[in-house]
Amino acid sequence: MPHPRVVLVGGETLLGADVRELLAERFPNAKVKLAGSMEENTAIITEQGGEAVVMTGLDEQALGEASVVILAGSPESTRRTQDLLRHAEAEPPLIDLSFALEDRPEARLRAPLAEPPAGLGPARVQVVAHPAAVLAATVLRGLHTIAPIQRSVVNLFAPASEMGRLGVDELQRQTVQLLSFQTLEQDVFGAQMSFNLLSGRLPEVEHRIERHLATLLSAGTPVALPSLRITQAAVMHGYSASIWVELETPVDRVAGKLRDEGIDVWTDDAPNVVGIAGQNGVSIGNVETDRNNRRALWLWAVADNFRVSAENAVILAEPYL
Numbered sequence: 001m002p003h004p005r006v007v008l009v010g011g012e013t014l015l016g017a018d019v020r021e022l023l024a025e026r027f028p029n030a031k032v033k034l035a036g037s038m039e040e041n042t043a044i045i046t047e048q049g050g051e052a053v054v055m056t057g058l059d060e061q062a063l064g065e066a067s068v069v070i071l072a073g074s075p076e077s078t079r080r081t082q083d084l085l086r087h088a089e090a091e092p093p094l095i096d097l098s099f100a101l102e103d104r105p106e107a108r109l110r111a112p113l114a115e116p117p118a119g120l121g122p123a124r125v126q127v128v129a130h131p132a133a134v135l136a137a138t139v140l141r142g143l144h145t146i147a148p149i150q151r152s153v154v155n156l157f158a159p160a161s162e163m164g165r166l167g168v169d170e171l172q173r174q175t176v177q178l179l180s181f182q183t184l185e186q187d188v189f190g191a192q193m194s195f196n197l198l199s200g201r202l203p204e205v206e207h208r209i210e211r212h213l214a215t216l217l218s219a220g221t222p223v224a225l226p227s228l229r230i231t232q233a234a235v236m237h238g239y240s241a242s243i244w245v246e247l248e249t250p251v252d253r254v255a256g257k258l259r260d261e262g263i264d265v266w267t268d269d270a271p272n273v274v275g276i277a278g279q280n281g282v283s284i285g286n287v288e289t290d291r292n293n294r295r296a297l298w299l300w301a302v303a304d305n306f307r308v309s310a311e312n313a314v315i316l317a318e319p320y321l
């Protein structure tokens with residue numbers, strides 16, 4: 001039996017690195033071709049498994065021969081991939097992490113980690129939900145199985161990596177420049193991001209998270225959609241969320257019941273983005289009853305944004321591998 005073939009578009013990105021790692025770990029027999037740019041005649045040298053790897057440009061033949069194509073690059077590279085596949089003899093299934101295909105009529109939003117037990121049906125084009133939507137949906141669905149949710153509020157704190165490698169690099173440079181009393185670069189964030197919080201800077205991301213969350217929470221037993229706001233935080237990676245939820249009835253031992261639902265619950269301390277780096281799923285802590293409303297509670301939730309997205313993508317790829 002021939003080895004399954006995976007084409008990973010955007011293999012050089014931060015997200016692509018997590019996808020590469022999980023594919024190598026779970027499907028060692030799969031042949032993974034790394035495509036690193038929109039241009040067909042370019043090549044990038046990168047590292048994989050401690051060895052140098054040449055990452056080629058997009059190739060129509062390789063795409064057409066793939067068992068599955070995972071799109072972890074820019075929206076432009078995703079659209080270029082789809083254009084090339086229109087001329088290929090066979091069209092492999094596409095798993096889109098760039099969100100470029102979410103408006104296509106044939107696309108289906110997916111997030112196996114946050115879907116109801118019955119899941120959602122597969123499609124040839126599957127768009128992986130935003131990791132912050134996965135975080136919120138995981139927590140809210142877990143709570144809803146304990147007691148119906150009446151109202152909820154989710155305050156999200158976005159990392160610099162929401163803006164890709166450019167955001168991470170600018171935050172790093174701003175920190176060095178600030179401590180050296182130099183003029184700050186502001187090309188990505190448009191303001192001082194280092195040692196700061198910025199509100200109202202990510203409206204498109206906020207709207208995308210709301211759309212994706214609405215889809216995830218409407219599947220299976222519907223869960224009430226929360227009020228949601230997003231703040232840009234001066235952290236490199238990982239989403240954090242302060243979540244307030246009012247339940248239909250007061251509930252005791254909520255943390256233990258959420259653990260029974262398969263959620264990683266920290267009891268001695270609150271989880272943080274440094275402590276969960278490279279970890280799958282969502283972690284929560286500081287689960288406390290609201291002092292002014294005995295039917296409501298507060299909790300803190302965190303997730304590695306790239307790991308959550310990569311994990312969902314690899315789960316979706318599994319049937320083809």
